Amino acid sequence: MTDSVPSTEVSSARRYNYWLGGTDNYPVDRESGDAIAARFPSVPLAARENRKFLGRAVRHLSGLGVRQFLDIGTGIPSAGTVHEIAPGARVVYADHDPLVLAHARKLLSGSTAYLHGDLREPEPILAGARGTLDFTQPIGLLLIAILHFAKDHDQxxxxxxxxxxALPPGSYLAVTNATLDFAAPDDAADARRMLGHEMEWRSAAELGRFFDGLDLVEPGIVPVSDWHADESDRPDPAEVSSYGAVGRKP
Ligand SMILES: C[S@@+](CC[C@H](N)C(=O)[O-])C[C@H]1O[C@@H](n2cnc3c(N)ncnc32)[C@H](O)[C@@H]1O
Known part of the structure; x- marks a missing residue:
């Protein structure tokens, strides 16, 4: 289990922070980020579009009356954290990167908590979340731009x-996952060569398996920029290469 990402190794959280314009990253993260962006210049756009999906999903669920969120794979705090988008909501944040833990105080307000935890060990996350969230009331489980770091062999x-x-009926699962469904064959081949060791791109059907037993919220599994978006000038799905979807637990 990866519990620590030293400053000499690339951290997905710090590299993402770099692409989002943050300063909480090391040379190794910037070098990796620049190398990927040199081949795939729209990667920072994809990071921003994933953040925008997070905002739209949380606002949508808040509009449906969801007042509690479990955000796993929180990332280094940047503008638009869940409790900023949904003021007053109870929020539990969780990430396995110690640098996120080091910044956790920025995530703490009256009704939020931070857990150092790993998606691949869900029970301790659930046990910790019970201290803040009421598991008899609907919860929005947010897995934004994290699942593509979970290889299928990690189950x-x-x-x-x-x-x-563990969630009560009426809860929701919101997910984004990188995909190569829209990529040109040479782009897909280069992406696999450069990042295949750390990423699991998923087709819409493969992503759909995470929603087994849930009712997909309209419009279903779509390019992340298209999910409940109101902007007319949305980026091309091939530039963002991410699916987004939300499902409701009946
Ligand atoms: C690309 S960032 C996404 C951050 C945030 N969700 C967002 O959309 O802006 C992915 C985050 O997931 C975290 N992560 C990756 N694998 C994880 C795991 N197995 N358990 C917990 N966190 C994980 C990384 O540390 C990183 O902070």
Whole structure:
């Protein structure tokens, strides 16, 4: 289990922070980020579009009356954290990167908590979340731009289903996952060569397996920029290469 990402090794949290314009990253993260962006210049756009999906999903669920969120794979805090988007909501944040833990105080307000935890060990996350969230009331489980770091051999479907099973009816699962469904063949081949050791791109059907037993919220599994978006000038799905979807637990 990866519990620590030293400053000499690339951290997905710090590299994402770099792409989002943050300063909480090391040379090794910037070098990796620049190398990927040199081949795939729209990667920072994809990071921003994933953050925008997070905002739209949380606002949508808040509009449906959801007042509690479990955000696993929180990342280094940046503008638009869940409790900023949904003021007053109870929020539990969790990430396995110690640098996120080091910044956790920025995530703490009256009704939030931070857990150092790993998606691949869902029980301690659930146990910790029970201190803040009321598991008799609907909860929005947020897995934004994290599942593509969970390779299939890590059994993410089992872990997600453990989390979803613990949620009461009327809860929601919101997910984004990188995909190569829109990529040109040479782009897909280069992406696999450069990042295949750390990423699991998923097709819409593969992502759909995480929603087994849930009712997909309209419009279903779609390019992340298209989910409940109101902007007319949305980026091309091939530039963002991410699916987004939300499902409701009946
Ligand atoms: C690309 S960032 C996404 C951050 C945030 N969810 C967002 O959308 O802006 C992915 C985050 O997931 C975290 N992460 C990756 N694998 C994880 C795991 N197995 N358990 C917990 N966190 C994980 C990383 O440390 C990183 O902070």
């Amino acid at each position: 993410p479907h089992t872990h997600v289903s453990t989390l979803v099973e």
